[in-house]
Amino acid sequence: MVFNYPNGKKYIPAAKIEAAPKIKKQKNAAYSNRGMTLEEDLNDSNSFYLDRNIAVIHKKPTPVQIVNVDYPRRSAAVIKEAYFKQASTTDYNGVYKGKYIDFEAKETKFSTSFPLKNFHEHQIVHMKAVLEQGGICFVILRFSTEEEIYLLEASYLLSFWERMISGGRKSITKEEVIECGHKIPLGFHPRIDYIKVIDYLYKLS
Amino acid sequence: MVFNYPNGKKYIPAAKIEAAPKIKKQKNAAYSNRGMTLEEDLNDSNSFYLDRNIAVIHKKPTPVQIVNVDYPRRSAAVIKEAYFKQASTTDYNGVYKGKYIDFEAKETKFSTSFPLKNFHEHQIVHMKAVLEQGGICFVILRFSTEEEIYLLEASYLLSFWERMISGGRKSITKEEVIECGHKIPLGFHPRIDYIKVIDYLYKLS
Incomplete structure (x- = not known):
């Protein structure tokens, strides 16, 4: 099951939910042996941080263009037609020790x-804007075959992006990720302790 | 028209869109003489801040529980059944001069x-957590009949909330809003210049 909805108002039969999120399951096939997606691991880590007053970081909802809504009765709106929209920002943001995290x-x-x-x-444009505002911005990269996770600061990603724009390679080599990034060991609780890397990089602890 | 989708991937016929967002239009009926909703005014202000590198603040997408998706062909997914979920956070957040804004x-x-x-x-729980992390947190309150807009810091909202929990009144009086809050004059560009109040309150300029 891909979707969690601790704050969901509606009860939806389990059978219906199981039938729905097909794309995600295919996409994360290599990850399925652990039964958890990268997103679930990060949501779990963010819950861990939130519960212990360590940081307040949330995943943004998937942007959806709602076209048709059916109101069979009050407080029971059913969205009958909607489309996935492209997000204009990154997926995760929040606050850690007064600092903006993105x-x-x-x-x-x-x-x-x-x-x-x-x-x-x-x-990429969003990440540049965040850096210009003095926010802490990075990407979490997962090599699913090796089960390796790295934190790479946005400033590095932006230079690799620039290299591509200038006609260079369309990827970051694994060596570059190892050299510029920071490996995050997979833990139990939290699963992906990226705040530890942030503490180290920005001397916040 | 309530929905904007500058980054939307899908083209949706205008006629269909016009038919959709009925709740919003009813809700903001008193605001319709200006033809703009509070949300649109804030989105416009945030675009203004973004374009001029003043701040990076976005409205989060409406949280939707997706139950059934139809894939007639690749890259043309249609959401056929979904429900509105209750948001677990506030609607707007971002970064201004390194500070987390919420x-x-x-x-x-x-x-x-x-x-x-x-x-x-x-x-309320989210706002408390943000304040504990040293984030800047507030509410923008609009009295639609008078067309008056106030910024009220979350710390005040939390005390009014506490008063209610302790058996006190279930609202903030207008006098209290005037006394504890800061009136934001309605402008042209940006329409709601709340960053000016933040500058004043937190001495960031």
Whole structure:
């Protein structure tokens, strides 16, 4: 099951939910042996941070263009037609020790490089704007075959992006990720302790 | 038209869109003489801040529980069944001069008080958590009949909430809003210049 809805108002029969999120399951096939997606691991980590007053970081809802809504009765609106929209920002943001935190998480099945096509132009523009405002911005990169997770600061991602724009390679080599990024060991609780890397990089602890 | 989708991937016929967002239009009926909703005014202000590198603040997408998606062909997914979920955070957040900014915007047709039922328990909990992390958190309150807009810091909202929990009144009086809040004059560009109040309150300029 991909969707969690601790704050959901509506009860939806389990059978219906199981039938729905097909894309996600295919996409994260390599990850399924652990039964958890990168997104679930990050949501779990963010819940851990929130419960312990360590940080307040949430994943933004998936942007949806709602076209048709049915109101069979009051407080029971059913969206009958909607479309996925492209997000204009990164997926995760929040606050840690007064600082603005902003990041995107992506994974690849490749073992030797991380394709830059995982990111969209507007996300790159957003990351630049966040850095200009003095926010802490980064990406979490997962090599799914090796189960390795790295935190790479946005400033590095932006230079690799620039290299591509200037006609260079369309990916970041694994060596570059290792050299510029910071490996996050997979833990139990929290699963992906990225705040530890932030503490180290920005001397916040 | 309530929905904007500058980054939307899908083209949706205008006629279909016009037919959709009925709730919103009813809700903001008192505001319709200006043809703009509070949300649109804030989105416009945030675009103004973004374009001029003043601040990076976005409205979060409406949280939707997706139940059934139809894939007639690749890259043309249609959401056939979905439900509105209750948001677990406030609607707006972002970064201004390195600081985390977080707020909720609400309006009332009442002239003498602002009902606290406009806020949900989990939003109050979220605001508390943001303040504990040293974030800048507030609400933008609009008295639609008078066309008056105030910025009220979350710390005040939390005390009014506490008063209600302890058996006190279920609203903030207009006098209290005037005394504890800061009136934001309605402008042209940006329409709601709340960053000016933040500058004043937190000495950021």
